[in-house]
Amino acid sequence: MDIKNLMVTGGCGFIGSNFIDHLFAKPDFQGRIVNVDKLTYAGNPENLRGIDIKYPGRYIFVKADICDAGLMQEIFDRYDIDAICHFAAESHVDRSIKRPESFIHTNIIGTFNLLEIAKVNQEKFQIFHHISTDEVYGSLGPEGLFTEETPYRPNSPYSASKAASDHLLRAYHETFGLPTTLSNCSNNYGPYQFPEKLIPLVIMNAVEGKPLPVYGDGKNVRDWLYVTDHCEAIWIIMQSGKRGETYNIGGNSEMENIVIVEMICDLLDEMLPLAGKRSRRELITFVKDRPGHDRRYAIDFTKLHRTLGWSPGESFPTGLRKTIRWYLDHTSWIERIKTGEYQQWIKEHYGEG
Ligand code: NAD
């Protein structure tokens, strides 16, 4: 496969910006990336500062909403797009519980727009890769793993909107022969994650000595994957995955939330001790549970491993240490997110809460 003009949607978000950085560093990608991002509160062009200089002529940024079908068609034509890697989404479960509207627009209508445009321009089109989540499968009991055969049972407005987009992708392959691949991945962590998600939120609060909110009894389980492992899996699937297929991606790293929060406390106590050597575990605060909170996610990625040879490279303890180091070294990035335009945007669109 020789992609010439790859449209990456949501490339200023957490995983999208890591993916662009990761892909440009690969010798087997020599094409151009057109990053289409609306720059919501979660989109931060600063994540890719200097990328256009590092890779001259190969990076284009367009501020645009994937819900604007006319504009998407224009971008498609202007840049002669021959592949899409689709990250753009509203991505936070708690926000979807408070205000689901934008999840329905971006995650469903936005994905539909892109699929339609790819369908209409199919003769020159190589691949539509859609990034999705393991949350579409619902919640597991204490045993078992999600496979690609697990029935969809989404429980939050976020996961329901992602499930809808996955179904549309499948339909466009089955009905129109669109060359698609789909990946359903577990929880990611690493640099540039917006501090509304568990790991960066706890790191930032713990650095500042603020309470560390743990929902419910803290025993909900997620399967954690370091973000660059996810990026590598996506690229492998885009290149060699069978068209029309789904691949699960996971970290082999099931952890209870409370264990993660304690690990962050202990690592920070070592890397940045508090005055008087107080333990940050004292900051842990159990709070009211999230409504409909899925108990456990865990991924079986045998298919991806057996057929395409991928497995995660980073272990959770080393990945977590690296992530904490990154947040400690990027205090100005954090400051800008906490103040100014991003906060203003959140207030305008989501109110204070
Ligand atoms: P993120 O919230 O950090 O970034 C989302 C990006 O999409 C932002 O840059 C935002 O500005 C952009 N965006 C939002 N609405 C848009 C619109 N209408 N038009 C154009 N751009 C828009 O999200 P993330 O954590 O990087 O997740 C990326 C993708 O991966 C999502 O599809 C998400 O469902 C999926 N995913 C995330 C995880 C995870 O743990 N973060 C796990 C599995 C799958």
Ligand code: TYD
């Ligand atoms: P999150 O990072 O929001 O990802 P997701 O809901 O997509 O899995 O949450 C990860 C887990 O951490 C989830 O079980 C909810 C829990 N959680 C807390 O206990 N406290 C928090 O402040 C947040 C944001 C999440």
